Amino acid sequence: MRRRSNDTCTPEGQDSGIAPRPRCSDFVLHRSPKAYLSYKSGSPEETLRTIQDVLRPYFFPDIVVSLQPNEFGSTWFCRVSLVHGSVGQNGKGMTIPLALASGFAEFMERLQALYLWRNYSPALPHLEMTPDVIPENERTQWNTFNAALAREMHDRIVPQPSLDGMYEFHDLMNGTVVYLARSLVYTPFLTTGTAAGNTREEALVQALCELFERYAARTVLRNRMVVPSIPWNFLSPSVREMLHQIQEAGFEVYVKDFSLGIGLPVVCVVVGTPEAGYHARPGSAPGINRAVERCILEYYQGIPSTAAKISAVREATDRIKHIMSTLSSHLDVLFSLDEFLTVNFLNAYDFPPDELEFLTKDAPGVAPWDYEREDFYEEIDLLLGLCRKNEIRLYARDLGWMGFPTVQLLSPDLKGHEYDSIERLSLHSQTLMQFQKLLLRGISCVKSPEFSELLHTPEVMYHCLVHNPPLVDRLRGLPQDGSFWVMNSWYFLGLVAYYHQDIDLAKCFFECYRAFNPQDEYSLCLIQAIALLPSEPWNERGLLKEEVAASLRERLHGVSQSTVEEVLMDLQDPKAVLDILDQVVVPCDTCDTCAIASECSYGRVLSVMKKIGDSFPGIFTWESQP
Known part of the structure; x- marks a missing residue:
């Protein structure tokens, strides 16, 4: 059990010349001279060797690195990725070695903070750090402390933090131990700090x-x-x-x-x-x-x-x-x-x-x-x-x-x-969690009335807004590689709204899709057609009225007649517009029975997480059913 300590942090055997700094027993600070250009504690080559040695036993062959200079050749940008482009981190430096060292150090930061795979949905199985054990006689104290902290910061999500998920921090001002709730520790801006x-x-x-x-x-x-x-x-x-x-x-x-x-x-x-x-x-x-x-x-x-x-x-x-x-x-x-x-x-x-x-x-x-x-x-x-x-x-x-x-x-x-x-309000909401769960289950759940209701929520719309690029796989929290997965999320949501016969929402989503300047004739025609639809374009059988189709033929301009007919054919039956999307929104139940397991980026990331969890027992909790 960890206890408090008020020892000082003067390096052993040295007179620091600085007033002693209290610290906690396992957060000791030492002298750290800048050995490289008055800039770093080690050269970039030393940094890279150290990180390479740390990573090699786990997944070093799966790491991909790219480099790019600026237009003047005075700075370098580096991207270090694992398995998938979205699972990685950027680095930068005045030289190639410094950029590489920066990229790999940032990669290690994200990895050890378990933030490297943040683009995958929390509805998928993932690792969490095992909470620290709070001394029994201090539980009330830390519950009160965290609740007050949440109120002070106007926390919209968890006004009453749970004692079952707290981590030990060290107060750098007085050297004492502080226990902070997991809900306060993990924010959308985790990497700041x-x-x-x-x-x-x-x-x-x-x-x-x-x-x-x-x-x-x-x-x-x-x-x-x-x-x-x-x-x-x-x-x-x-x-x-x-x-x-x-x-x-x-x-x-x-x-x-x-x-x-x-x-x-x-x-x-x-x-x-x-x-x-x-x-x-x-x-x-x-x-x-x-x-x-x-x-x-x-x-x-x-x-x-x-x-x-x-x-x-x-x-x-x-x-x-x-x-x-x-x-x-x-x-x-x-x-x-x-x-x-x-x-x-x-x-x-x-x-x-x-x-x-x-x-x-x-x-x-x-x-x-x-x-x-x-x-x-x-x-x-x-x-x-x-x-x-x-x-x-x-x-x-x-x-x-x-x-x-x-x-x-x-x-x-x-x-x-x-x-x-x-x-924070959006990303931690139960609304968004349920939205992603339904998306992960496949098209059958996308067709449900519950999914249609979720489309109207501001939390879900905010989630759609912040994704760049706006792709369906990102929307699901399941980023993938290859052109097979590339579908604009606003285009997809427009089709979903049309399936649910929600014309106003379909118009909104396709207008959002227009903001990305699609160039193919079919998309341009489809956007125009949706915008021109009346509020009730379907007949008693749920099909597009013939007079509506005739009106669209007259009003759609700048595209070929064959494209117009193709669009009208696709809009004829709202209940058929999602039939072609089964391969884009593949159900994600278990990796063992998944039809695309061999090409799924999450399956490869999952194996990395499992290897880490097995290699560091006691540090992690496996969240298999969030």
């Missing part, structure tokens, strides 16, 4: 910086704050050179102070033009140059071109606005467009480029900060001092069960907004 590194100390600094970054970004964006610009002469020549490269390509470049006037080590690089709009990437690090460097690395993650990045964000946000407008009568009860865009910004930093011009304006009073030291241990001391000064609570736990240092930090003061968020 979760980090891996060559040492626990390196990981802890990164986790702290992630918390600062997201908190500052949300605060500035939500309040449309005009903040100071950071003079470029504060920056190193190499960082200025990267900024000049972007500037010389024809873009305005701003480095903004996101410290909020309280010394948070956060900056934001804003790039764009008044005509094209702007894109913003915040970043945090103990030193200002590393923070700006991080912004630039994040900016080119996934898309190597500056112009293409802004264009892609504009296209994505315009599409979201169109869909939100189309579904407003269903979604307005849950959230506003601005609330959605703010939450989405925290996920992907995609915000309408024409709405970020306020970040190009200046406020006085830039306040330089510097927490960068030659040892991560000393940086932790300074950053904890910052938190103490601003009354920021921090609870930490070790997630390095596989052998690579990983930590999770939870702060009610920096992460509180996540618990009162639309994403």
Whole structure:
């Protein structure tokens, strides 16, 4: 049984020169010198060797890596995937080795936090970490503590946390043990505050910086704050050179102070033009140059071109606005467009480029900060001092069960907004769980009246809205490979609504599908036809009225007559429109009897989870029937 301890964290045999830091018995902090370019505890080659050794016994041959430079060749983007493209993580660096080390370290973070397979439905069997045992005489205390914490953060999901699922954390402010409910620990933004590194100390600094970054970004964006610009002469020549490269390509470049006037080590690089709009990437690090460097690395993650990045964000946000407008009568009860865009910004930093011009304006009073030291241990001391000064609570736990240092930090003061968020409300709802269960059972359940009712709920519509790409396999929580599985989820839902003879909803869903600019003639004709249908287009036998079909023949333009006839044939009987989808929505009951088991990505991920569970007994609980 774990007990509390108030031992200090001074490295053994050393005089730290720092005031002793209380710690818990199994969360000891040590000296962690930066041995590589005053940047990391180890070289990228050392990091990669360590992770390779950790992973090889389990599934190293199944890992795929891709690399991509930005348009200037100054940064590299890396994607590390396991089994399926959606089961993986991104990395970035100034060199190929640094990008690879970043990608694999992020991969280890997601893996050890059990967040790597988050795109699979929680309705499928999966691993959970076994809760810690709470001393019997403390159970009432921690139940009260967690209930109060949930109320403080306006948690929409679990106002009364269960004592049967709590994990041991360590209060970094006073060194005591804290037990936190699983419902509070696992949020949609689990990875904010979760980090891996060559040492626990390196990981802890990164986790702290992630918390600062997201908190500052949300605060500035939500309040449309005009903040100071950071003079470029504060920056190193190499960082200025990267900024000049972007500037010389024809873009305005701003480095903004996101410290909020309280010394948070956060900056934001804003790039764009008044005509094209702007894109913003915040970043945090103990030193200002590393923070700006991080912004630039994040900016080119996934898309190597500056112009293409802004264009892609504009296209994505315009599409979201169109869909939100189309579904407003269903979604307005849950959230506003601005609330959605703010939450989405925290996920992907995609915000309408024409709405970020306020970040190009200046406020006085830039306040330089510097927490960068030659040892991560000393940086932790300074950053904890910052938190103490601003009354920021921090609870930490070790997630390095596989052998690579990983930590999770939870702060009610920096992460509180996540618990009162639309994403948490939707993703943890029983409504969405039941929706995915029915989808996983196949077309027969999709045809049920219950499924039709679920389609009208804002939780389900939000789930459809956030998926990118919007594919049926993602909607089911069962992402797959290959063109066989590629079907736009809005197209699918439009057919489902038509099957249930819900014309208004079918029109909404097909209008959402239009936002993705389908180019094939059949889709264009189908979208037009659905939009032109009257509210009662069927006769007493449930078939499309002949006069309705005749009207559509006259009004459908820009497509061939043969395509018009094909569409009318398919719309003739609503009860037949889903017959061709049995192979797209294959029933997912058990892997043993599944017709597509050999090609199903989840089956391969499931075998990885089972191997991990068997290799680390006692750490995990198998959730076979969520």
